[in-house]
Amino acid sequence: GQQLNQSPQSMFIQEGEDVSMNCTSSSIFNTWLWYKQDPGEGPVLLIALYKAGELTSNGRLTAQFGITRKDSFLNISASIPSDVGIYFCAGQSWETSGSRLTFGEGTQLTVNP
Amino acid sequence: KAGVTQTPRYLIKTRGQQVTLSCSPISGHRSVSWYQQTPGQGLQFLFEYFSETQRNKGNFPGRFSGRQFSNSRSEMNVSTLELGDSALYLCASSLGQSYNEQFFGPGTRLTVL
Numbered sequence: 001g002q003q004l005n006q007s008p009q010s011m012f013i014q015e016g017e018d019v020s021m022n023c024t025s026s027s028i029f030n031t032w033l034w035y036k037q038d039p040g041e042g043p044v045l046l047i048a049l050y051k052a053g054e055l056t057s058n059g060r061l062t063a064q065f066g067i068t069r070k071d072s073f074l075n076i077s078a079s080i081p082s083d084v085g086i087y088f089c090a091g092q093s094w095e096t097s098g099s100r101l102t103f104g105e106g107t108q109l110t111v112n113p
Numbered sequence: 114k115a116g117v118t119q120t121p122r123y124l125i126k127t128r129g130q131q132v133t134l135s136c137s138p139i140s141g142h143r144s145v146s147w148y149q150q151t152p153g154q155g156l157q158f159l160f161e162y163f164s165e166t167q168r169n170k171g172n173f174p175g176r177f178s179g180r181q182f183s184n185s186r187s188e189m190n191v192s193t194l195e196l197g198d199s200a201l202y203l204c205a206s207s208l209g210q211s212y213n214e215q216f217f218g219p220g221t222r223l224t225v226l
Binding site: 030031033040041043048090103104105106 | 117161217222
C-alpha cells in the first residue's frame with residue numbers, strides 16, 4: 001500500500017525560529033494537504049495543494065507540492081507558542097476513489113517561549 | 114457554518130461489546146470518511162460514504178461497519194470489541210469530489226477494557 005514518510009518526527013525550537021518539515025512518498029499523489037492536531041482534538045486543515053510545483057501560503061505557513069508529485073514540505077516562519085502541536089501531511093491519489101487520505105506519521109512541534 | 118460534530122466524545126466499553134459512533138458532516142457536504150487514530154498505527158482510513166453508499170474501504174476487519182443516512186449523517190459500528198480497538202475515531206466530511214478538502218470532527222475517544 002501507499003506509505004508516507006514524514007520527517008522529522010519531533011522538533012524542539014525557540015520562539016521566533018523558522019521550522020521546516022517534509023513528506024515523501026513512494027507513490028504519486030494528486031493532492032497534498034497539511035493538518036495540525038492539538039491534544040484531544042481532530043486535525044485542522046492548514047493548507048491544501050493541488051498542482052505539482054504549487055507553492056501556497058497561509059499566514060506564516062508556506063507549503064509546496066513537489067514537482068515529482070511524490071513529496072511536499074511545510075515551512076512555519078517566526079514560530080510562536082501556539083504553533084505547538086502535531087503536524088500531519090496527507091496525500092490523495094487518482095488510483096483511490098473518493099476522498100481517501102493517506103497520512104504521514106506526524107511531526108511533534110514544541111516551541112519554547 | 115457549523116463544523117463536523119461527533120457524538121459521543123468519550124466512550125468506555127468492555128471486550129465483546131459493540132459500539133455505535135455518530136458523525137454529522139458540515140451542511141451541504143455529502144461525503145463522510147472515518148479514520149482510526151492510535152499511537153502505534155497513526156491515522157488509518159476505515160471507509161468513506163457518499164450519498165448513502167460506501168464508496169471506499171480501508172483494510173479493517175468486517176467487525177467495523179458503517180452507514181450513511183439521507184441527510185448525510187453517518188454512523189460507524191464496531192462489533193465484538195477488542196482491546197486493540199481502543200483509539201480516537203475521527204470522521205471527516207467533504208463535498209465529495211476528488212479535489213475537495215476533508216474537514217475533521219473532534220473525534221470520539223473509545224476505550225475498551
